[in-house]
Amino acid sequence: MTEETPGLGDNAENPDVPSGATPDDAAPKTAEPSTEEGPAAPAGDAESKTSAQDVGLTAQLDQVRTALNERTADLQRLQAEYQNYRRRVERDKVTVKEIAAANLLGELLPTLDDVGRAREHGELVGGFKSVAESLETVVAKLGLQQFGKEGEPFDPTIHEALMHSYAPDVTETTCVAILQPGYRIGERTIRPARVAVAEPQPGAQTVKGETVDADADQAEAADKDNGGPDEG
Numbered sequence: 001m002t003e004e005t006p007g008l009g010d011n012a013e014n015p016d017v018p019s020g021a022t023p024d025d026a027a028p029k030t031a032e033p034s035t036e037e038g039p040a041a042p043a044g045d046a047e048s049k050t051s052a053q054d055v056g057l058t059a060q061l062d063q064v065r066t067a068l069n070e071r072t073a074d075l076q077r078l079q080a081e082y083q084n085y086r087r088r089v090e091r092d093k094v095t096v097k098e099i100a101a102a103n104l105l106g107e108l109l110p111t112l113d114d115v116g117r118a119r120e121h122g123e124l125v126g127g128f129k130s131v132a133e134s135l136e137t138v139v140a141k142l143g144l145q146q147f148g149k150e151g152e153p154f155d156p157t158i159h160e161a162l163m164h165s166y167a168p169d170v171t172e173t174t175c176v177a178i179l180q181p182g183y184r185i186g187e188r189t190i191r192p193a194r195v196a197v198a199e200p201q202p203g204a205q206t207v208k209g210e211t212v213d214a215d216a217d218q219a220e221a222a223d224k225d226n227g228g229p230d231e232g
Helices: 043-120 126-141 214-225
Strands: 144-147 159-167 174-180 182-185 188-191 193-200 204-207 210-213
Touching: 043 126, 043 182, 043 188, 126 144, 159 174
Parallel strands: 159 193
Antiparallel strands: 144 182, 174 193, 182 188, 204 210
């Protein structure tokens, strides 16, 4: 029979296990996770991080506001340009219409002059009268206006003086006769009124709207110096 060596047996396989130790003691122990938390971050670091985030958000908000203001300004400028464009187009339409009407009516002015002369001489009768009145109605609808009256002050922008004279009963250059009436469309003059004008007498003085002959005043003053006119 074989002899067993004292002290060997179950512990022979685990020679590192001391005598009298249990199998649980011989099992390797696994590291247990530590339940202790690391050191807490300082409060100042958290506040500084929050402050940095606020500063970043404020900067982004300022950028958005700046971009919004720029886009708003661009939109307002574009709207103003569009309104100016519309007004310019409307003015151009009116101008083109007036030019076209002026060119057409300018060709009819000699005919209107003939109608006016026939009316002055009493020759506007019968069918010719109806045609003339219809023509005057049509040109009036197109905006043609006749101007020029005797007694109105002379205006070189709308009058053309063909005759000139002096008159004692006027205080300024005045239209004393309308040789040919003027015509306009709106503010556009197609033809100035051709007139005869009269100016105040040379040497005449105007006092409170009345014309006084300077020579007559001098003669009256001379009579007073001489003791007045002789009485019979």
